[in-house]
Amino acid sequence: MVDDTGILEKSCQKLLKLDPKVRSARFINSRGHLIAGGMKEGLLSLENQKQDEMMFMELALRVRMRHEFDNEFGKVHFSMSYRDKVILMSFPLVNNDVLLLSCEKDINFGKLPFKILKIIESLKNLK
Numbered sequence: 001m002v003d004d005t006g007i008l009e010k011s012c013q014k015l016l017k018l019d020p021k022v023r024s025a026r027f028i029n030s031r032g033h034l035i036a037g038g039m040k041e042g043l044l045s046l047e048n049q050k051q052d053e054m055m056f057m058e059l060a061l062r063v064r065m066r067h068e069f070d071n072e073f074g075k076v077h078f079s080m081s082y083r084d085k086v087i088l089m090s091f092p093l094v095n096n097d098v099l100l101l102s103c104e105k106d107i108n109f110g111k112l113p114f115k116i117l118k119i120i121e122s123l124k125n126l127k
Helices: 004-017 049-073 112-125
Strands: 022-028 033-038 079-082 087-092 098-103
Touching: 004 022, 004 098, 004 112, 022 049, 033 079, 033 087, 049 087, 079 098
Parallel strands: none
Antiparallel strands: 022 033, 022 098, 079 087, 087 098
16 A cells, blocks of 8 residues: 555544544555554454454455456445444455444444545555
8 A cells, every 4th residue: 555654544543533433444455464543542342353363364355356346347445244233344445455444333324435435535546
């Protein structure tokens, strides 16, 4: 993505302030490693660090695999998982890096992803 993680950290802080129900904002590289961001201050992660690493690697793989249908359906702009305890949203970036957000279940998930797309628009083309 970009060598200066300061840009990514600032973006994470902006995303965390976007809505009080956003729990975390994390940038994951194409190999599934955390490169910036984390949990909102005062909140605990629902998973432990080892589970985080596994989730990040699985997410990186899913982002790469989604390109298989770009010709038929167009590019993926975001994906969302509505789970029992949390909503997870992923936003693919350049070089198969990805932004991962977690939110409380009662967030307005009809509008939030489009606000996020506007915020990260400039990051989608950083190399």
